[in-house]
Amino acid sequence: MTSPVNAGVERTMNGREDRFAAYFAARSGAMRATAFLLCGDWHRAEDLVQNAFVKLYLVWHRVGQDEKLDSYTRQILVRTFLDEKRRGFFRRERPISEVGDRPLPELDDHVENRVVLVQALAAVAPRQRAAVVLRIWEDLSIEDTAKTMGCSTGTVKSQLARGLTALRSLVPANSV
Numbered sequence: 001m002t003s004p005v006n007a008g009v010e011r012t013m014n015g016r017e018d019r020f021a022a023y024f025a026a027r028s029g030a031m032r033a034t035a036f037l038l039c040g041d042w043h044r045a046e047d048l049v050q051n052a053f054v055k056l057y058l059v060w061h062r063v064g065q066d067e068k069l070d071s072y073t074r075q076i077l078v079r080t081f082l083d084e085k086r087r088g089f090f091r092r093e094r095p096i097s098e099v100g101d102r103p104l105p106e107l108d109d110h111v112e113n114r115v116v117l118v119q120a121l122a123a124v125a126p127r128q129r130a131a132v133v134l135r136i137w138e139d140l141s142i143e144d145t146a147k148t149m150g151c152s153t154g155t156v157k158s159q160l161a162r163g164l165t166a167l168r169s170l171v172p173a174n175s176v
Contacts, residue, residue: 020060024053027070031077037133038081040122048084052077074138075148078130082149085126120170128163135160 028049035045035052055076056063063069121129127149134145135156145160146153 016060020057023069027073028053031073034074034133034138035077035081037118037121037137038078038126038129040118048077048081051084052080055080071144071148074134075150078134078148079150082126082130116171117167120167123170124163124166128159128166131156131159132163132167 031052032042032045032049035048036042039045039048052073056073063072121132124132130149131145134140134148135142140148142153142156146156149156149159151159
């Protein structure tokens, strides 16, 4: 038989887990899009999001349900990306030029532009890429980007400038 104390703890745990599940359902798609821009691969993006949400779940009992939850989750995601990149945990997969016997589908200009941009973004250094994604894609302020990346605002500005310069050199002028 369950004691009243254990029943209260169980209700609290279920409520906490329900809130986490609801938050994950609501925000994992947006975090996955950000992760894709960071790493350039949908499968790796899913792994990054999964790792970030696992880390979030481990501290969920301390995290409040406030407006800063997205910022905190994004911070975990970016730092997970940078840590894994720095430590060499990324898979050493190389894209192949052929896809078996099937011809590749024809791409329209919009899709081709997107492919060019994603490939160029993948060629930019990880911290520069993080600065570009957070400032341009996520539209974070310089201060919020610095907090998310764990660096100073000056570092964000220099990483962003270098990242944008690298992107400009990688993307042909007539492609986008």
